[in-house]
Amino acid sequence: MILGKNTPAPDFTLFSTPDQKLSLDDFKGKRLVLAFYPADWSPVCSDQMALYNETLKIFRGYNAEVLGISVDSKWCHLAFSDNRKLHFPLLADFEPKGDVSRKYGAYNEENGESRRALFVIDEEGIIQWSYLSPDGINPGADGILDALDAMNNQNK
Template sequence: MKNTNQGSQVGFVAPDFTLLEAPGKNWTLSQTLGRPRVLVFYPADFSPVCSDQLTIYNELLEEFRRFNALLVGISVDGTWCHKAYSQSRKLEFPLLADFEPKGMVARRYGVYRNDDGFCERAIFVLDAAGVIRWRYVSPIEINPGADGILHALESLTINHVQA
């Protein structure tokens, strides 16, 4: 069963949170204001679909940087597991541990799978002010690729220029 959370819908300010990005090192959403953020919730480190998905994003970091966007991955795995996974895939972006209380941030964003005990495969694109501008929950077995993220980041740029 999925959680739903009104605050995680498009047009709302994304719920703030702090998670560990490494043992003993916090990452706080509100401390990254001023640039677009891409929050990638994924089910599990080392799973095949997640690995394909995150590998593609890792290759595209330069593309995301063109939009000054910051990308982070979030799953319920712990920091040591993230560290091993990140090293094995040579990932160059932070993986945040939504580990304790388990799935707390995923629940606040309405993308925790109660029956399975892990996150949906979900993406949130936030603008520089922290407002959710694009939200996509993929079927769990489908790798959504990067085209939706790039379109969302382009839309932010266009809207910014028009404003």
């Protein structure tokens, strides 16, 4: 089971580039979309990350940043991100393999990859929405946008 609404998001520090790391704490005061996915270069993952790249401006209009997370290495992420011209960080849940995915309930023990799971985290680090998608299906952005809309409506 993935973590659900009103659960404090587990902290993490992961490589975002070969020489830089990002932590959950780096995003305090912002909303955060965590997109766990199985693997760089797979067709569905490529489409999913491209979609989030295209909707990044909309997400940022909600004061939200996007982070992609998989068990691929920082070097693999660098090549994938450069090739796909992504404008948001991909984090390497590489060593210990799948540690952060496990904390969020998104690790697939059978194949050693992250499941395709989405989390929307509020400015205080609390999960406001989560969704586990079948691995072979791109979950799109509608659920994320609905969650961000709901968070805006709560604040009115």
